[in-house]
Amino acid sequence: MxxxxxxxxxxxxxxxxxxxxxxxxxxxxxxxxxxxxxxxxxxxxxxxxxxxxxxxxxxxxxxxxxxxxxxxxxxxxxxxxxxxxxxxxxxxxxxxxxxxxxxxxxxxxxxxxxxxxxxxxxxxxxxxxxxxxxxxxxxxxxxxxxxxxxxxxxxxxxxxxxxxxxxxxxxxxxxxxxxxxxxxxxxxxxxxxxxxxxxxxxxxxxxxxxxxxxxxxxxxxxxxxxxxxxxxxxxxxxxxxxxxxxxxxxxxxxxxxxxxxxxxxxxxxRIDAATAMALDSHSPPVSVAVVQGNVTIEEERLNISKPTDIAKRYSTLCANLGSSMLCLPEGAINAAQMQPGCLLSILKNIVFKQKKEVIVGTIETLQNGLANGAELITPARQSRDLYLKQRLVPLGEFAPQFFNDERIPNRVRSRIPASRESYLSAHSAQLAKSQYGKVGMSVYIELIYPKLIADEVRNGASLLVNVSNLAWFHNASINRQLLAAAVLRSVENERYLVLTANTGISAVIDPTGMINSMSLPGRRGVLLNTIQFLYSKTPFSKMWWL
Structure with a gap:
C-alpha cells in the first residue's frame, strides 16, 4: 500500500x-x-x-x-x-x-x-x-x-x-x-x-x-x-x-x-380523493379543466386569426365542462381580448352564471408600461385578484444593459420585442384568494426559480398554478424542460401544480411529482383532472434563506 x-x-x-x-x-x-x-x-x-x-x-x-x-x-x-x-x-x-x-x-x-x-x-x-x-x-x-x-x-x-x-x-x-x-x-x-x-x-x-x-x-x-x-x-x-x-x-x-x-x-x-375529506376537511377534491388553445405566435403577432376568432376558439373549449375551476394560458387576455364580446367577457359570463373560478394569463396596460401576469376571476367577489410577474425574460420582456450597445444595428434592435414593449415587474408575490384556498401563481419562466415558488408557499399558497406561452419556440424541447421544472417545484413544496401552456405541454402534477395528466404539444384541447388545496409545508419551503 x-x-x-x-x-x-x-x-x-x-x-x-x-x-x-x-x-x-x-x-x-x-x-x-x-x-x-x-x-x-x-x-x-x-x-x-x-x-x-x-x-x-x-x-x-x-x-x-x-x-x-x-x-x-x-x-x-x-x-x-x-x-x-x-x-x-x-x-x-x-x-x-x-x-x-x-x-x-x-x-x-x-x-x-x-x-x-x-x-x-x-x-x-x-x-x-x-x-x-x-x-x-x-x-x-x-x-x-x-x-x-x-x-x-x-x-x-x-x-x-x-x-x-x-x-x-x-x-x-x-x-x-x-x-x-x-x-x-x-x-x-x-x-x-x-x-x-x-x-x-x-x-x-x-x-x-x-x-x-x-x-x-x-x-x-x-x-x-x-x-x-x-x-x-x-x-x-x-x-x-x-x-x-x-x-x-x-x-x-x-x-x-x-x-x-x-x-x-x-x-x-393523504391525497386519495375517496378519503381526502375524512382526513382533512380543508382539502376537498376540486375538479379542474386546463384549456390549451394552441394559438400560434404567427396567429397572435401577424393577425392571421382575428381576436374574435381566438375568443370563439376558447369559448368552444370552455363550454360544457363539468369542472369547478378553469385554467387558461399566459397572455390569453390582452388588450384585444378585453374588448366587449371577446374572451374576457366570455370568461366572466362563465364565472358568474356557472359559478366557476377562472385563472387566466393576462397582459395588463399600466400607467408606466405593460405587465405580464395572471388573474383569478371568482364568483365570490367582483374585485380583481391580479398577480404580476416578478422575473422577466431577457430580450423578450426587458433589454439587458449590453443591448444598448451602438454596435448592434438599429434594424435588429428595433425588432426585438423588449425594445418595443417595456414590461414592468413586481417586487413580491401576490397570492390569489380562491373559494377553496390561496393560489400561488407564476408566469412562464418564473417556474425555474425555486425561491419564487417557495416564497408563495411560505406565505400560504395551497395550490400552485403556472401560466405559460411557448408559442415562440414552436414544438421545441423547452416544453419538456419546463414540465420537468414544474415536477421539481411540486415536490419541493408538496403542492399540486397546474401547468397551463398555450401550445403545450400542459399538465396536472400531484405533490409527489407524478404527472396525473398531460397534453400533447401543438394540439388544441382540454385536460380534466382533480386537485386539492394542501397546507403542510416541507423543510425546503420553510427555508426562507434559500
Missing part, C-alpha cells in the same frame, strides 16, 4: 507527466466538447436521464490532466458549450422569426446566434467550476485534513457545482435562464427526487455530481491516465478507498430512493 504511494510521489517529484498531461490542449478541447454534447443528452426532452450519472465524470478526469488554470478553464468551457449547445437547442425553435418582421435567412441566423451566445453564456459557469476544481488542493475521499491538500474531493466538487448552478445561475446579475439543470433530467425518477422536499433541487444535483466524482476517482486509480488525488485522511490505500467511496455513495443513493418510496406512499394515502 505504501510502496505504491512512494512510487507515485517519486514520479511526480521528477516531473514525469501522465498521458493526459502530455496530450496537447488542441486534442483535449474537442474531447471535452464531445463529452459535453453527450452530457447534454441527459436533459429533459432527450430523456436519456441515466447519462447524467456518468456524463460529468469525463470532465473531472480531464481536469486531472490539465497543466494550467487557463487550460482548465478552456476545457471546462468546451465541455459547457457542448452540454448547453445540445440542452438549449430549443432556441433553434425560434425559427425564421418572420413574426418579428425579419427576412427568413436573417431570422434563422439570429436564432442560431442566440442559441450559440446563450450556450457560451451558460458555459461560463462550467468553466468557473473547472477552474475551481483544478485550483483547490483536493484529497481523495470524504474527509478533510488540516494539512495540504485540505479539501475532500467528494464533498468539495458537488458543493462547487451546486453553488454555481443554484446560487449564481438563477441570480439576476447573471441574467440566465437555468431551465436545463441536472436535477430536471431526473424528473421521472420519483423516489429519488423526493429528496428535493428537504434540500431543494440542488440536493439532487449534489448527489448526481457526487456519483460522477466517485466514478472519476475510480477511473484515475485504475487507468493512471492522469494525476491521481492526494493521500486520504482515513489512511486507506487510494485504490481501496476509491472502491469504498463508490460503495458508500451507492448505498446512500439506495437509501434515499427507499425513503422516497415511503414518502410517496404516505402522500398518496
Amino acid at each position: 505504501f510502496s505504491k504511494q512512494v512510487v507515485r510521489d517519486t514520479t511526480e517529484l521528477f516531473g514525469r507527466k501522465t498521458a493526459l498531461q502530455r496530450l496537447g490542449v488542441g486534442y483535449k478541447l474537442p474531447v471535452a466538447f464531445f463529452f459535453g454534447c453527450l452530457f447534454g443528452l441527459s436533459s429533459a426532452g432527450f430523456e436519456l436521464w441515466w447519462l447524467a450519472w456518468i456524463g460529468l465524470a469525463p470532465l473531472l478526469v480531464l481536469l486531472r490532466g490539465v497543466n494550467s488554470k487557463l487550460e482548465a478553464a478552456s476545457v471546462g468551457l468546451a465541455f459547457g458549450v457542448g452540454y448547453h449547445g445540445v440542452s438549449l437547442s430549443w432556441y433553434l425553435g425560434l425559427g425564421t422569426l418572420s413574426w418579428l418582421g425579419f427576412h427568413e435567412i436573417l431570422g434563422t441566423q439570429i436564432s442560431m446566434f442566440i442559441w450559440i451566445l446563450e450556450s457560451f453564456h451558460q458555459a461560463l459557469l462550467i468553466a468557473g467550476f473547472a477552474t475551481l476544481v483544478y485550483c483547490l488542493p483536493l484529497r481523495a475521499g470524504f474527509l478533510p485534513n488540516i494539512e495540504r491538500p485540505f479539501f475532500p474531493y467528494l464533498l468539495s466538487t458537488p458543493l462547487i457545482w451546486v453553488f454555481l448552478q443554484w446560487m449564481i445561475a438563477p441570480s439576476e446579475i447573471f441574467v440566465g435562464l437555468p431551465i436545463n439543470q441536472l436535477a430536471y433530467s431526473q424528473y421521472k425518477q420519483l423516489p429519488l427526487i423526493q429528496l428535493a422536499s428537504i434540500g431543494g433541487s440542488g440536493s439532487i444535483d449534489f448527489i448526481i455530481v457526487l456519483v460522477n466524482a466517485t466514478i472519476a476517482n475510480l477511473f484515475l486509480e485504475v487507468s493512471h491516465s492522469a494525476r491521481r488525488l492526494g493521500a486520504r485522511t482515513d489512511n486507506f490505500s487510494t485504490r481501496f478507498g476509491g472502491l469504498f467511496d463508490f460503495t458508500v455513495t451507492i448505498i446512500a443513493l439506495i437509501g434515499i430512493c427507499s425513503w422516497g418510496n415511503t414518502r410517496i406512499a404516505a402522500i398518496n394515502e
